[in-house]
Amino acid sequence: MERDEFVRFVIPVVIVLIAILAVVILGNxxxxxxxxxxWALFEFAHVSEPTGGFEGIWAFLGEGPLxxxxxxxxxxIIALMLGLLLFRAMARxxx
Amino acid sequence: MHVPxxxxxxxxxxxLFVVSIAFIVTAVRRVNGRLDERTVPYIGVLAAVIFAAQFxxxxxxxxxxxxxxxxxxxxxxxPWAGMLVIALxxxxxxxxxxxxxxxxxxxxxxxxxxxxxxxxxLALSLFKALKKRMDEKRAVLVATSxxxxxxxxxxxxxxxxxxxTVPGFGVAGLLVITGIHAVIAVGEAVLTFVIMLYxxxxxxxxxxxxxxxxxxxxxxAVDAPWARPAE
Numbered sequence: 001m002e003r004d005e006f007v008r009f010v011i012p013v014v015i016v017l018i019a020i021l022a023v024v025i026l027g028n029x030x031x032x033x034x035x036x037x038x039w040a041l042f043e044f045a046h047v048s049e050p051t052g053g054f055e056g057i058w059a060f061l062g063e064g065p066l067x068x069x070x071x072x073x074x075x076x077i078i079a080l081m082l083g084l085l086l087f088r089a090m091a092r093x094x095x
Numbered sequence: 096m097h098v099p100x101x102x103x104x105x106x107x108x109x110x111l112f113v114v115s116i117a118f119i120v121t122a123v124r125r126v127n128g129r130l131d132e133r134t135v136p137y138i139g140v141l142a143a144v145i146f147a148a149q150f151x152x153x154x155x156x157x158x159x160x161x162x163x164x165x166x167x168x169x170x171x172x173x174p175w176a177g178m179l180v181i182a183l184x185x186x187x188x189x190x191x192x193x194x195x196x197x198x199x200x201x202x203x204x205x206x207x208x209x210x211x212x213x214x215x216x217l218a219l220s221l222f223k224a225l226k227k228r229m230d231e232k233r234a235v236l237v238a239t240s241x242x243x244x245x246x247x248x249x250x251x252x253x254x255x256x257x258x259x260t261v262p263g264f265g266v267a268g269l270l271v272i273t274g275i276h277a278v279i280a281v282g283e284a285v286l287t288f289v290i291m292l293y294x295x296x297x298x299x300x301x302x303x304x305x306x307x308x309x310x311x312x313x314x315x316a317v318d319a320p321w322a323r324p325a326e
Contacts (some may be wrong), residue, residue: 056192
């Protein structure tokens with residue numbers, strides 16, 4: 001991929017992804033209900049939910065929509081960068 | 096569908112951790128050296144898209160759902176490269192506290208290894224049948240969306256089977272988790288359709304099923320004639 005293509009395709013997609021995340025989270029469009037697995041296990045089957053587990057690397061920032069947006073944006077960038085690193089290491093160098 | 100630590104017994108977590116490592120090693124061997132360097136940034140973008148779509152839940156009262164993306168990424172990059180993308184996203188999700196570290200193997204087995212292989216095979220079968228009736232871009236959109244629906248429901252059923260090791264879950268729990276995912280999977284199919292539509296229009300060369308794909312070499316990794324979608 002040419003550098004132009006990176007600027008023309010990758011960066012705009014990442015910016016749009018982060019913008020969509022921000023709109024969805026700040027616009028309160030995200031469901032706070034448990035997901036299907038959690039609902040079936042903890043609400044329907046009344047299995048006790050484990051407590052005291054690892055709450056994530058951003059737990060120290062606290063909670064709230066802005067924290068969610070920042071964490072989501074960082075996650076998008078981390079996923080992109082790790083994807084680039086991992087797959088570049090496995091790619092053949094010549095066409 | 097991200098299972099946290101402390102729910103399923105340790106022995107099941109360890110067994111599926113070992114199984115998942117075997118799948119990841121196989122996937123690396125299948126992908127290594129078969130990938131054109133020019134396509135790498137597109138794969139990074141796919142990882143970012145799937146992370147974002149797993150990060151936010153859409154409402155499905157009384158619960159909620161999020162994209163898994165395994166079928167979609169397997170159709171685009173082939174099942175083995177798709178598996179590695181999902182492995183990467185699930186690792187970041189685990190760092191974010193969504194899905195446990197010890198249960199990483201179980202989560203990868205359900206949403207990565209199984210879902211990529213099953214979803215890819217199902218989508219490939221549907222694609223071959225649909226391609227006779229419509230153009231290949233429409234066929235890949237419809238086949239991937241339908242396959243993502245079925246794969247999500249079957250993956251939930253498998254999770255329900257694994258949860259039989261949890262006292263109190265039982266057959267009723269199995270039926271409920273499968274049933275609720277039959278509704279959640281509609282969201283998976285719709286999101287898959289929308290995201291695939293974008294890539295079909297903007298970058299069709301990274302969809303392994305389509306003619307002229309730049310990643311077709313990754314897709315027939317099963318090395319069987321029937322597994323070559325572009326033929």
